[in-house]
Amino acid sequence: MSAVDTQIERRWEQFHTWGPYGLLGVSVVAALVTADPHADAAKWYSGWALLGAAVALQLWWHSTRPGGPDRRRTPSRAGTAYYFVRWALAFALTWLNPFFAFYAAAGYMDADETLPGRWHRLGLFASAVIVAGAQTGGMPIGGVVQWTVFAVLLAFNSALQMAVGRLTEQEKQRTAERTETIAALRQALDENAALHAQLLVQAREAGVADERRRLAAEIHDTIAQGLAGIIAQLQVVINTPDPAMAEDHVGRALALARHSLGEARRSVHNLAPVALEHDGLPEALKKTVAEWGQRTGVPAEFTVTGTAEQLHEEVAATLLRIVQEALSNAARHAYASRVGVTLSYLGEEVILDIRDDGTGFDLLAVPARSRAGGFGLDGMRARAERIAGSLTVESEPGLGTALSARVPLVRHDS
Structure with missing residues (x-):
């Protein structure tokens, strides 16, 4: 692996390590800005207690990382326990304020390195439940309109993470095939031809890491912003007594959801130079x-x-x-x-x-x-x-x- 590939992989692992901290920080800031100052004391105490537990959990998980913060993990029992305890804390926090769904979205990032195969999809679906609930306007969910919107958004989030998971599996398969191709080329070609082939194979292998980074930028610049807009529209629906205004904002939220789905499909389509x-x-x-x-x-x-x-x-x-x-x-x-x-x-x-x-x-x-x-x-x-x-x-x-x-x-x- 070249120095550039190593640096890219290192940055990706840093993103996995520090991403939950960043998402938790964003959630706290957004929750404080939108919090009701007149809420009862029990709700405030519960929120701070849950937040303290979430920070303690992240610090514990960070301290158990083998070989330092930039070393990739593999699925384990400890990772499974960490994932679902974090999910429970995120669910409770999102119940208090829907903006903690940003913290719940951390489940999309590290399910592959914390959960074994049989638990992987369940973990992703559980995270999608919290995110969809927040996008619907917060929990508990009530009324036919909210339940309908929740079902649509849950299906959208599940389809999105399944598509990303399938792409990840395809990348692993292509990486294995490329490894076999490298071995065959080294046996069949002379010294000059082998050097030339090695340059091209390195470019092909590095493309996997490049596409990860490009997809991360696409999600940040398009899909994440669209989901934030959906939350804002549906928050208005929850707080307005006017049915006409609520229907108007639900329509805007659905339009944003369709646009975000289109952006997701475009990002997936662009993964290969078709x-x-x-x-x-x-x-x-x-x-x-x-x-x-x-x-x-x-x-x-x-x-x-x-x-x-x-x-x-x-x-x-x-x-x-x-x-x-x-x-x-x-x-x-x-x-x-x-x-x-x-x-x-x-x-x-x-x-x-x-x-x-x-x-x-x-x-x-x-x-x-x-x-x-x-x-x-x-x-x-x-x-x-x-x-x-x-x-x-x-x-x-x-x-x-x-x-x-x-x-x-x-x-x-x-």
């Missing part, structure tokens, strides 16, 4: 740029220079992913009025240029942004380097951004 299944790289990039321009309303142009050749699948997939990530960053951060993408075939090298006239940024600030949890430039640079390429970035505040990826021209029959 654009390359029937088209070569130039055609796939042309469609990608055109669809992005239509979706964002920003004029986008695509140009090919030189004689196009059919590239090795890993090289083509790498360049396509770099373009997708660059366009995603431009849509989120650049506020550009124009974007241009150029693919150049130059002898034994392929150059990909992406330019925009947006706000730009300070290159010296990029390391700090990456340490804070960025998903963009580091990922694109790592993709290029895994196939012996490079990525350069030029940008200044107010003067737009230019990215250039240079990779070896490895043909399809190599």
